[in-house]
Amino acid sequence: MMARRLLFIIPGVVFCILAIYFAVGLTKDPSQLPSVLINTPVEIFQLPPIKGRDTHGLASTDFVGEVALLNVFGSWCISCKIEHPFLMSLKQTGDVPLHGIDWREPDPDAGPDWLKREGDPYTLVGDDPDSKGAIAFGVTGAPETFVVDKKGIIRYKHVGPMSPEVWKNVIYPLVLSLRAQ
Amino acid sequence: MKIILTLLISVWMALPASAVEPSEVLADPALEARAREISADLRCLVCQNQSIDDSDAQLAKDLRLLVRERLVQGETDAQVKEYIVSRYGEFVLLTPPFNSSTYVLWYGPPVFAFMGLIALFIFFRRNRRSPAQVQAQAQTQAQGLSAAEQRRLEALLDHEEVEK
The missing domain is CATH 1.20.5 (Single alpha-helices involved in coiled-coils or other helix-helix interfaces)
Structure with missing residues (x-):
């Protein structure tokens, strides 16, 4: 008799467990994908500079030697405009080199014009019209910011605009600890 | 005749259109067919329930071109998919891979169907009169x-x- 009762209870229990599991899944933001590239070396890539810059663009070799940030942006990207004043203040402090990938500009002047207007916080900037650089970093949208350690290994990825809070609480402590290694 | 034609056209128009632009298409039809097949199974990261073959997103277009470029360079279908998975994770595959983390996904439905069949069998056997x-x-x-x-x-x- 006990076995028969169990037979009726088990499907209900299984249903409840599944319902809770799926309900939790529904609360997650599907655009926040975990990066598979954390703790892997930066893929070998080379991007030309954007128009009007005398630096050499951006290549994977630029990430070897010191801890650096990489910011993927575009003049078309509204969140990047929100993030920009923070990046400018970051440049002023000089705490860490910030490189940029100028992603998918509608024309070669759009990125340089935008940086002229808003200010240019980047040490090096690569032009990425066909997403080669963005795909190398597994980028799905702009802005995204990566922390790369001295050996050129990706250590952290921040999706969306960086804020002073994220910088103070997460990224700067990480940069300091990576530098100490 | 007219009705049949109208029906055929409306059915054809209801088919999902591919987002592949004429300029993207490879000259070699065999390679192009492989590219289409690969991109139909890769998830667009911007509009996540579309394949890159269906999506008009810019990133999807660049991924389609990347797939074609790698095929032209002589990579196998598996190598092309492997590269994109190495950048974006197994999430990009619209057909989930068969491995230890997806056993429940693949085996779950047949197991439940089998349990249902057993339950039905027991039910009818019990109801049958001697x-x-x-x-x-x-x-x-x-x-x-x-x-x-x-x-x-x-x-x-x-x-x-x-x-x-």
Whole structure:
């Protein structure tokens, strides 16, 4: 008799467990994908500079030697405009080199014009019209910011605009600890 | 004839259009067919429930071009997919891979269907009457009502009439 009762209870229990599991899944933001590239070396890539810059663009070799940030942006990207004043203040402090990938500009002047207007916080900037650089970093949208350690290994990825809070609480402590290694 | 033509055209128009632009198409039809097949199974990271073959997103377009470029360089279908998975994770594959983390996904439905079949089997077996029971019922039917049953039936019918 006990076995028969169990037979009726088990499907209900299984249903409840599944319902809770799926309900939790529904609360997650599907655009926040975990990066598979954390703790892997930066893929070998080379991007030309954007128009009007005398630096050499951006290549994977630029990430070897010191801890650096990489910011993927575009003049078309509204969140990047929100993030920009923070990046400018970051440049002023000089705490860490910030490189940029100028992603998918509608024309070669759009990125340089935008940086002229808003200010240019980047040490090096690569032009990425066909997403080669963005795909190398597994980028799905702009802005995204990566922390790369001295050996050129990706250590952290921040999706969306960086804020002073994220910088103070997460990224700067990480940069300091990576530098100490 | 007109009706058939109209039907055919409307059915054709209802098919999902591919987002591949004419300028993206490879000259070699065999390579292009492989590219189409690969991109139909790669998830667009911007509009996540579309394949990159269906999506008009810019990133999807660049991924389609990347797939074609790698095929032209002589990579196998598996190598091309492997590269994109290495950048974006197994999430980009619209057909989930078969490995230890997806056993539940792949085996789950058949296991549940099998359990359902077993439950049905048990249910029907339990409800089926034994030959002895069937025989007993047939006997009662052949004998008709006993005198006592006949009286009870009449009483019931009378009672119903009174109520009306």
